[in-house]
Amino acid sequence: MTTVNAMNLAEVGSLVGDVARAQMLTALLDGRALTAGELAWCARITPQTASGHLAKLQAAGLLAMEKQGRHHYFRLASRTVANMLESMQVVCAVDAPRRIRPESRIDKEMRLARSCYDHLAGVLGVSLADALARQGAVDLSADGGMVTDKGRALLAGFGIDVDALDARKRCFCRPCLDWSERRHHIAGSLGKGLADHLFDLGWITRVKDSRVIRVTPTGQRGLEKTFAIDHPA
Amino acid sequence: MTTVNAMNLAEVGSLVGDVARAQMLTALLDGRALTAGELAWCARITPQTASGHLAKLQAAGLLAMEKQGRHHYFRLASRTVANMLESMQVVCAVDAPRRIRPESRIDKEMRLARSCYDHLAGVLGVSLADALARQGAVDLSADGGMVTDKGRALLAGFGIDVDALDARKRCFCRPCLDWSERRHHIAGSLGKGLADHLFDLGWITRVKDSRVIRVTPTGQRGLEKTFAIDHPA
DNA sequence: GGCACGTTTCGGCCGCCGCCGAAGCGTGAA
């Protein structure tokens, strides 16, 4: 009905609807900023083509740009954009139930553990959510999640200051549907706090130029001991 | 990186990225099922063109179809799809901060009150969320929302059986960013329960062939008395 | 059976948009 909205919707859709642009957006989905050249490489296109795409994405407000010398750094403009892309990926995964899915090595690692803007996803993300739920630390459902009093104590003991994450509200634990596992993992400020803490502890590390995350040997032991998670290498 | 994902993402994007298809999806966003002909009319295209679009959307799993005599009824395939479209609309509204926005009458009414798949949005939706938060019935934040014990009692008194909405979990109150108000309203099972109850009471009614919702005179008085909401006519 | 109607299939036209080569601009290093 409201043609103006449908037009805007179509506009955003068609921006994401190009393979090259979708590849660039996917590459930016871990929240870091990349240069125009890096993004061109990600999308396997020439710099001049990428430049055009990036200009469009920026004009539409999906990307933010920052100049640093002769490099132009692009990142997702907001968490809102990241949420949108995540929700689109969920639909991709859910509706194409059994498409031909070439199980490349990088895909396999992505399924195992990856960053999802500012929190963890994949088998690792879901395992963590399960472990916290099993211990009665969080209460997850499709509509929302909350940290229990027991959970506050437990997380504090682990080194995460729950109160600092969100001083006022009791609900800062958003469930986020995992496109590979098709189950919920923990997003929101707790998700971010959890991921940050695991990075700080050296339990997990990023793989260069990718959203893939690897669990270190220390992390393996830590996850086993703290959360009873047996993460496959 | 993972080319397979980016391709799927682009696929979904380009499906939404066509103006005609976007209009049809927007029309279906209130959760009802419409016939192919009605959808063609919504998108201002001929039936044969619409048929092609609908076939694509169905093949991709965005729409579900049900035959009834010679009519083919289409609806959004899942809540997941509705969530995706909502999150895309939020991005539309947020990024184009001050686009030329022709304030048509229908747009004005949409901003005032509309259905959002299965719950309420617009000024009305946000007012309700505000009122419930002000009374300490719910606890909303960007990451999640929960109903307090006080809220359970209050809603029960109003005629909504909170326990029946979700027997186990305490969090069934999802915040949903309103694209017109740019603030949160209440979604999730509580959002649906609330909307359903207001329809049952006859406080609100749907406007034919649109997502617009009107508050009845009875509703005006009821909202004023129960929630201290002064909804403009 | 005959007709009306809603929907789909087919075929061909047309326009938009992504792509790259070449060239131009701004920045940093020598």
Add this chain to the structure above:
DNA sequence: TTCACGCTTCGGCGGCGGCCGAAACGTGCC
């Protein structure tokens, strides 16, 4: 100043995809 490098702009080519007219299919009504 000169060069190298990253990024952008311009111009032209090519293909994908949306659009409609015509016609076929299936269903319900008379």
